[in-house]
Amino acid sequence: MLRFERVLQSLSRVLNWVGAGVLVIMMVLTVVNVLVRPVYRSILGVPELVSYGFVVVICFGLAYTAIMRSHVSVELLVSRFPQRAQAAIDSITCLLSIGVFSIIAWQSALHGWEQWLIGEYAPILEFPLMPFRFVLVVGCAVLCLVLLLNLLKSLATVVRK
Amino acid sequence: MSPITTGIIGIGALLFLMAFRMPIGFAMALVGFGGVIYLSSLEGAFSVMAMEPFATTSSYTLSVLPLFMLMGQFAFHSGLSERLYYTAYKWLGHLPGGLSMATIGGCSGFAAVCGSSLATAVTMGSVALPEMKRYNYAPTLATGCVAAGGTLGVLIPPSGIFIIYGVLTEQSISELFIAGVFPGLLLASLFMLTIYVRVKLNPSLGPPAPAANIRERLAALRGSIDMLALFLLVMGGLYGGIFTPNEAGGVGAAGALFIGVVRRKFTWRGFVDALIETTRTTAMVLAIIIGAMIFNRFLSVSTIPFWLAGFVSGLPVPPLAIIVVIFAIYLVLGCFIDVMAMILLTIPIFYPVVLALGLDPVWFGVIVVIVMEMGMITPPVGLNVYVISGVAKDVPMYTVFRGIIPFLVPMVVCAAILMAFPQIALFLPGTMK
Numbered sequence: 001m002l003r004f005e006r007v008l009q010s011l012s013r014v015l016n017w018v019g020a021g022v023l024v025i026m027m028v029l030t031v032v033n034v035l036v037r038p039v040y041r042s043i044l045g046v047p048e049l050v051s052y053g054f055v056v057v058i059c060f061g062l063a064y065t066a067i068m069r070s071h072v073s074v075e076l077l078v079s080r081f082p083q084r085a086q087a088a089i090d091s092i093t094c095l096l097s098i099g100v101f102s103i104i105a106w107q108s109a110l111h112g113w114e115q116w117l118i119g120e121y122a123p124i125l126e127f128p129l130m131p132f133r134f135v136l137v138v139g140c141a142v143l144c145l146v147l148l149l150n151l152l153k154s155l156a157t158v159v160r161k
Numbered sequence: 162m163s164p165i166t167t168g169i170i171g172i173g174a175l176l177f178l179m180a181f182r183m184p185i186g187f188a189m190a191l192v193g194f195g196g197v198i199y200l201s202s203l204e205g206a207f208s209v210m211a212m213e214p215f216a217t218t219s220s221y222t223l224s225v226l227p228l229f230m231l232m233g234q235f236a237f238h239s240g241l242s243e244r245l246y247y248t249a250y251k252w253l254g255h256l257p258g259g260l261s262m263a264t265i266g267g268c269s270g271f272a273a274v275c276g277s278s279l280a281t282a283v284t285m286g287s288v289a290l291p292e293m294k295r296y297n298y299a300p301t302l303a304t305g306c307v308a309a310g311g312t313l314g315v316l317i318p319p320s321g322i323f324i325i326y327g328v329l330t331e332q333s334i335s336e337l338f339i340a341g342v343f344p345g346l347l348l349a350s351l352f353m354l355t356i357y358v359r360v361k362l363n364p365s366l367g368p369p370a371p372a373a374n375i376r377e378r379l380a381a382l383r384g385s386i387d388m389l390a391l392f393l394l395v396m397g398g399l400y401g402g403i404f405t406p407n408e409a410g411g412v413g414a415a416g417a418l419f420i421g422v423v424r425r426k427f428t429w430r431g432f433v434d435a436l437i438e439t440t441r442t443t444a445m446v447l448a449i450i451i452g453a454m455i456f457n458r459f460l461s462v463s464t465i466p467f468w469l470a471g472f473v474s475g476l477p478v479p480p481l482a483i484i485v486v487i488f489a490i491y492l493v494l495g496c497f498i499d500v501m502a503m504i505l506l507t508i509p510i511f512y513p514v515v516l517a518l519g520l521d522p523v524w525f526g527v528i529v530v531i532v533m534e535m536g537m538i539t540p541p542v543g544l545n546v547y548v549i550s551g552v553a554k555d556v557p558m559y560t561v562f563r564g565i566i567p568f569l570v571p572m573v574v575c576a577a578i579l580m581a582f583p584q585i586a587l588f589l590p591g592t593m594k
Contacts, residue, residue, distance in 0.1 A: 016437065016440055016441070019440045019444075020436040020437060020439070020440045023227055023231065023436065023439065023440060023443075024436065026224070026227075026228070026411070027228060027231065027411050027414050027415055028415070029411075030228070030407060030408055030410070030411025030412070031411050031412055031415045033408070034404065034408050034411070034412055047221050047407070048221075050221060050224050050407060051219045051220065051221040051224055052219055053224075054218060054219060054220070054221075054223065054224035054227070055215070055218045055219045057227055057440055057443055057444075058218045058443060058444055058447040059218060060440075061440040061441060061443055061444030061447075062444050062448060064440070064441060064444065065441050065444040065445050065448070068441060070441060070445050071184035071185075071186065071187070071445060071448055072184060072185050072186070072445060072448075072449060072499050072501070072502060073179070073182045073183060073184045073185060074179050074180060074182060074185070074497065074498065074499075075182065076180075076497060076541055077180050077181070077182070078180075078181060079182075086182075089181050089182060090182065092181075093178065093181060093182060093183035093184075093187075093188075096178075096183065096187070096191055097183065097184065097187040097191075099191070100187055100190045100191045100194065101187070101190075103194065103207075103210050104190070104210050104211075104214050107207050107208075107210040107211035108210070108211050108214060108215060110211065111208075111211035111212065111215075112215075132215075132219065133215060136214060136215055136218060140214075
């Protein structure tokens with residue numbers, strides 16, 4: 001379990017790093033486009049690149065955010081319950097969340113595959129969108145693993161004497 | 162069961178899950194998915210889950226959000242908050258309650274590069290609270306003015322809430338930003354007036370600091386002038402239609418980074434922290450938005466928004482009365498739910514009503530932000546208050562909440578003024594191309 005946790009932590013951190021790098025690229029691309037436009041012309045497809053870069057920033061950040069436990073939730077009620085009741089409630093909501101995100105990952109993977117077979121490309125620069133759809137799937141899948149870890153931890157609290 | 166009944170049960174189920182600490186975005190996605198299965202079909206629900214997350218995460222309009230967040234983070238890590246506070250301090254410090262007024266001034270300045278009320282409150286709090294403590298300011302006034310000043314963060318552009326409001330209602334983000342300028346300045350002045358009057362009535366609340374001479378004041382101005390220039394560049398570009406909101410965000414972020422580097426305030430560590438903080442916050446916010454988009458598919462199948470709009474516009478009461486009721490709902494909700502989640506949850510329901518009443522969407526957006534921000538500082542869930550009692554560890558949370566109450570008055574007054582004179586918000590965007 002400890003090893004599982006350590007591997008997941010590094011994995012989420014690395015993914016988040018990739019997202020941060022892409023964010024810097026998005027910023028640089030936007031600024032260069034603004035600077036170049038008056039003297040030459042707009043760089044082709046910058047909005048497109050920024051849009052799909054955004055997919056990476058978000059999806060590769062989801063798991064890290066869950067590891068840091070910073071997904072927004074309402075603490076008001078549950079934080080007043082005894083520790084074990086809290087853990088029991090968290091296990092249930094964790095399980096539900098895993099359900100939701102595995103469906104998103106699974107359905108997005110199916111849909112992405114179909115789109116790949118059809119030959120889905122970005123409208124202007126004509127690069128395939130499949131890698132970005134894949135990023136979403138990976139992001140959600142790793143998030144599920146982190147939630148699974150949180151679930152196991154909560155369950156451990158519930159059964160502890 | 163009719164679609165409307167299903168919709169109401171769905172909203173109830175969502176509130177239930179949220180009360181039991183399920184992350185808000187995850188709960189919205191779950192209920193939305195379940196609701197679409199019930200009202201349409203399993204295949205339909207699967208296709209929502211396959212399409213909606215990718216459509217949301219690859220939205221060019223939403224990608225403006227991390228760029229502006231990055232601008233705020235870079236500004237923070239380049240020590241902007243200290244310099245802003247120092248400037249306002251030299252100009253206002255000698256007045257009764259002057260340090261608190263300087264805090265409001267600093268908050269307004271920081272709000273001009275940062276789009277979040279929490280970040281503004283934390284940032285200025287960590288700078289201003291020790292100073293106010295040094296001059297024996299009452300803890301209620303000191304913490305209250307920081308919590309209130311934080312709310313300027315989302316009213317004065319850039320603003321994360323305006324971005325999301327713009328995406329949900331398909332209104333121009335540039336117009337919303339520009340519409341926030343004067344209401345933001347109005348609210349800041351009202352805050353300062355409140356401080357002045359309170360300290361005049363009870364001078365022990367905020368004793369004046371020594372006055373600075375004109376040379377010191379001008380010297381202090383130099384510390385903030387570059388960020389002011391950046392703000393004018395970014396917002397001027399938006400106003401003049403030279404930049405799209407994304408470009409404004411990109412230029413703002415790069416500009417804030419540039420200023421930090423030139424001033425030699427930027428460390429590698431600061432750069433890294435700014436990036437990590439931005440990606441973390443982006444994922445946090447987007448998780449809610451993805452959930453909200455799935456939930457909205459369910460809401461529109463349930464026909465609740467259309468039904469509500471038809472029902473409300475048929476009521477024999479003036480539109481103003483309905484707006485007041487909507488605001489009352491926001492005030493109550495704001496006591497329990499985070500502003501971002503609240504706007505994502507309620508705007509799809511209330512927006513058709515606003516349109517049916519023939520109200521200006523931009524004006525409504527501005528007022529909604531003020532009303533919601535009141536929720537950010539009222540108990541039991543005043544997020545600004547939590548973070549401030551985290552910064553001012555020696556002040557009990559109860560004191561912060563007590564300190565905030567006098568600042569609710571100028572917020573209500575500001576909202577009322579804007580309702581009476583919509584032009585304060587609307588004239589500037591009205592002159593845009």
